[in-house]
Amino acid sequence: MLFNSLTFFLFLPVVLLGHAVLRGRPLKVWMLAMSYVFYGWGHPLWYNGLLLTSTVLDYCMARLIDATDDPKARTAWLLVSLTGNLGLLGLFKYAGYVARLANRWGLDVVVPDLPLPIGISFYTFQTISYTIDVYRRQLKAEKDFVNMALFVAFFPQLVAGPIERAGRLLHQLAQKQRPSSEDVLCGFTRIGYGLMKKMVFADWLGLVVNQVYTDPGRMSTWDLLLGTYGFAFQIYLDFSAYSDIAVGLARVMGIQLMENFRSPYLSRNISEYWQRWHISLSTWLRDYLYVPLGGSRKGARRTILNIFLVMLLGGLWHGAANTFILWGLWIGLGLTLYHVYRALVLKGQKEDKERPLAWSDALWILVTFHWMLVSYVFFRSASVSEAFQILKRFFCEPWGVVSFAIVREDVIRSVLFMAIAGLAHWVHRTGIWQRWVNWRSPVLTGALWGLMVVIIVLMFAPTQQQFIYFQF
Amino acid sequence: MIAKQLATTCLSALLVLALAESAAGVIVKHLQLPHSYAEGRNAKSNRGWRAYTAPRGRPANNRLVILITNSQGFAPEITDSSFTYPARLKALFERRDPNHSYIVANWAMNGGSAVEMVVMAARAAAHHPDAVYLLSYSENFVGWRIHQPLSYGASNVDYLAYLPDVRQYLSPWFLDYFEVNRFHGQLAVHSRLLRLHDLWMVKIQPIRWGFVEEGPKYELALWEPMGDRMLQEFYDTLRRGLPRTPLFIVNMPLNRLRFTAESGERLSEFSRMAQEVLGSEPGVTVLDAVDVIPPEHFHTWTHLNRAGHAEFAQWLFERSRQWMESDGRLAGGPS
Numbered sequence: 001m002l003f004n005s006l007t008f009f010l011f012l013p014v015v016l017l018g019h020a021v022l023r024g025r026p027l028k029v030w031m032l033a034m035s036y037v038f039y040g041w042g043h044p045l046w047y048n049g050l051l052l053t054s055t056v057l058d059y060c061m062a063r064l065i066d067a068t069d070d071p072k073a074r075t076a077w078l079l080v081s082l083t084g085n086l087g088l089l090g091l092f093k094y095a096g097y098v099a100r101l102a103n104r105w106g107l108d109v110v111v112p113d114l115p116l117p118i119g120i121s122f123y124t125f126q127t128i129s130y131t132i133d134v135y136r137r138q139l140k141a142e143k144d145f146v147n148m149a150l151f152v153a154f155f156p157q158l159v160a161g162p163i164e165r166a167g168r169l170l171h172q173l174a175q176k177q178r179p180s181s182e183d184v185l186c187g188f189t190r191i192g193y194g195l196m197k198k199m200v201f202a203d204w205l206g207l208v209v210n211q212v213y214t215d216p217g218r219m220s221t222w223d224l225l226l227g228t229y230g231f232a233f234q235i236y237l238d239f240s241a242y243s244d245i246a247v248g249l250a251r252v253m254g255i256q257l258m259e260n261f262r263s264p265y266l267s268r269n270i271s272e273y274w275q276r277w278h279i280s281l282s283t284w285l286r287d288y289l290y291v292p293l294g295g296s297r298k299g300a301r302r303t304i305l306n307i308f309l310v311m312l313l314g315g316l317w318h319g320a321a322n323t324f325i326l327w328g329l330w331i332g333l334g335l336t337l338y339h340v341y342r343a344l345v346l347k348g349q350k351e352d353k354e355r356p357l358a359w360s361d362a363l364w365i366l367v368t369f370h371w372m373l374v375s376y377v378f379f380r381s382a383s384v385s386e387a388f389q390i391l392k393r394f395f396c397e398p399w400g401v402v403s404f405a406i407v408r409e410d411v412i413r414s415v416l417f418m419a420i421a422g423l424a425h426w427v428h429r430t431g432i433w434q435r436w437v438n439w440r441s442p443v444l445t446g447a448l449w450g451l452m453v454v455i456i457v458l459m460f461a462p463t464q465q466q467f468i469y470f471q472f
Numbered sequence: 473m474i475a476k477q478l479a480t481t482c483l484s485a486l487l488v489l490a491l492a493e494s495a496a497g498v499i500v501k502h503l504q505l506p507h508s509y510a511e512g513r514n515a516k517s518n519r520g521w522r523a524y525t526a527p528r529g530r531p532a533n534n535r536l537v538i539l540i541t542n543s544q545g546f547a548p549e550i551t552d553s554s555f556t557y558p559a560r561l562k563a564l565f566e567r568r569d570p571n572h573s574y575i576v577a578n579w580a581m582n583g584g585s586a587v588e589m590v591v592m593a594a595r596a597a598a599h600h601p602d603a604v605y606l607l608s609y610s611e612n613f614v615g616w617r618i619h620q621p622l623s624y625g626a627s628n629v630d631y632l633a634y635l636p637d638v639r640q641y642l643s644p645w646f647l648d649y650f651e652v653n654r655f656h657g658q659l660a661v662h663s664r665l666l667r668l669h670d671l672w673m674v675k676i677q678p679i680r681w682g683f684v685e686e687g688p689k690y691e692l693a694l695w696e697p698m699g700d701r702m703l704q705e706f707y708d709t710l711r712r713g714l715p716r717t718p719l720f721i722v723n724m725p726l727n728r729l730r731f732t733a734e735s736g737e738r739l740s741e742f743s744r745m746a747q748e749v750l751g752s753e754p755g756v757t758v759l760d761a762v763d764v765i766p767p768e769h770f771h772t773w774t775h776l777n778r779a780g781h782a783e784f785a786q787w788l789f790e791r792s793r794q795w796m797e798s799d800g801r802l803a804g805g806p807s
Contacts (some may be wrong), residue, residue: 006655086503446480449488
């Protein structure tokens with residue numbers, strides 16, 4: 001079920017009504033049932049079957065790990081969990097890719113044609129983190145299956161994150177879910193804000209981006225530039241909109257989810273960018289991959305190797321395609337260069353990533369943004385060769401006079417929307433927006449809701465597109 | 473406490489919405505929308521027919537002819553709408569019949585499909601014209617476009633289908649099959665805000681027109697049974713509102729040189745099928761104009777140049793004489 005669909009607008013009041021009326025265990029059962037309805041909409045058995053399989057597996061493995069002090073047994077149960085989870089993910093997401101790769105190497109392997117269940121990467125990582133936390137004794141295994149199942153299936157963040165940790169979400173779900181009036185008002189404001197970002201800005205930009213990247217060979221270099229800038233803003237607006245809606249929905253129900261974005265395009269270096277973009281994934285990769293591999297504790301070479309390995313897997317997490325691998329490696333290269341710069345120029349001193357922005361940061365912000373822009377060419381292109389063709393047009397060929405194959409109105413609107421998104425980015429960074437959305441005045445909050453609805457109704461894009469991160 | 477605060481917030485939001493709705497109403501009212509009869513062609517290349525205006529009361533000496541057609545009438549390559557065949561047809565009508573003033577409404581839609589043409593037929597019924605012309609060729613009545621919901625191609629025709637005075641003529645099958653029951657569509661008819669959105673959205677969605685002087689020969693899509701169904705649907709829709717008004721179905725001129733040899737044998741398929749499906753219906757005249765314009769008077773494989781428009785207007789006028797001479801009415805029809 002899509003957040004920006006009429007079905008969801010009928011579904012949500014039903015869920016909230018049940019949430020307001022029920023208490024205790026019936027409330028948890030209700031929320032669990034509604035989460036399965038949400039996820040299984042259109043594919044009830046198929047999607048929910050996989051979700052339940054993953055839940056049962058980790059519920060059992062975590063209980064078994066928790067029940068023994070034998071390190072070998074604990075490790076064995078963890079491996080069962082990892083094999084099961086990653087096996088499912090591998091089967092649905094990577095089997096086709098591996099088979100095609102094998103065929104290219106001369107083997108004759110049948111390419112499986114399995115439909116990718118929406119959000120499988122998100123909930124798989126969430127359940128894995130739970131089992132690992134239990135293994136590390138950072139968490140006790142959950143005894144109540146309903147709590148555990150609700151932790152995995154909690155509908156606001158099930159399909160596209162944030163990838164929550166059991167330490168944060170599980171105990172909130174297990175306790176009373178009683179929102180304050182501030183939670184309800186702020187939660188709905190956040191939902192409206194997310195819908196506005198998605199239905200107006202992301203979807204309009206998406207129309208231009210799709211036009212450009214459907215047949216880039218026929219586009220001028222200026223079109224390609226517009227499409228690539230457009231995609232940078234589209235993917236941010238689209239994905240952060242989903243996170244806004246998820247955080248808002250959860251807050252309406254008295255649950256606090258983690259923030260997933262903190263003005264990433266105003267980062268001063270790639271390392272900071274990666275701490276502001278898709279935070280739930282970057283911290284997951286840090287805690288469950290980078291740090292266990294040794295992080296930066298085992299010398300420069302090992303640090304660089306770890307960075308590349310983590311970013312390679314980060315790329316593969318997005319999808320089984322060479323373009324995503326290159327996307328990850330490009331960011332890995334950026335992170336490595338930044339580490340080298342820090343070691344040689346800054347002499348290893350740590351930067352305060354939270355310090356306020358200054359005009360002197362502008363150059364590094366632009367460098368960081370444009371480094372990411374190159375990565376988006378890989379991310380958005382249909383193939384590696386297409387990505388290199390586009391980059392060749394940017395860097396090796398004359399651009400010619402300014403001309404667009406995209407109609408003028410689309411060009412103007414795209415530039416305008418990107419400027420607004422950039423301004424909103426800055427407003428976020430200053431904290432002004434947080435003060436607005438946390439207004440306690442119902443009258444002002446209501447006016448803000450009304451204004452957001454007016455903007456959506458007046459400006460929504462003609463084609464409502466699926467959230468980009470649903471495919472991951 | 474929560475309920476009270478939520479109620480206050482919602483009231484405040486509703487107040488803002490009501491204010492915005494009122495403001496949008498004022499803006500829409502003062503927008504200079506083209507009248508359904510006024511524009512000689514779709515000059516700004518907008519996708520769809522923009523005129524929503526309700527039928528006007530016409531003076532007694534006024535005659536209204538509605539042409540429902542594709543981009544061949546939309547004529548993006550003609551710089552002045554007075555040179556299009558509808559404009560020339562009006563001049564020919566008025567020269568032949570100086571006692572009447574003629575309105576030839578050029579309801580041309582670039583990339584128009586049969587689905588959209590059926591809605592325009594319903595719109596035509598609401599205007600009570602003296603004659604209706606369906607000018608098309610087989611491409612508009614076959615292929616993927618006639619299997620999509622009406623809303624698939626962003627156009628104002630989608631909006632028209634929700635207007636009560638148009639919708640009353642559309643069949644339940646049509647409304648169901650082409651998904652003309654969307655929540656947004658229903659709401660757009662009643663909300664000035666959504667109306668403003670639709671006007672703005674369509675206005676800023678022009679089609680970039682690329683002229684193809686040379687290139688590979690065009691392959692005409694094969695006729696399919698759904699084309700028969702759409703022809704029948706067009707006729708039935710029109711007849712629900714206009715039981716006796718003359719309907720001319722014209723297979724538009726095509727540039728034979730620009731089609732493949734195999735397609736060349738099927739250029740008249742539209743008129744042939746129209747004759748088969750609707751030829752025996754009262755008040756229907758099927759005409760084939762495929763070869764009436766020489767290839768040098770085409771811009772592309774379908775679009776006429778200025779000379780082509782003049783020739784086609786003359787050809788159409790000569791075939792409309794009978795209708796004109798019968799005072800625009802079939803025997804026994806409404807006065």
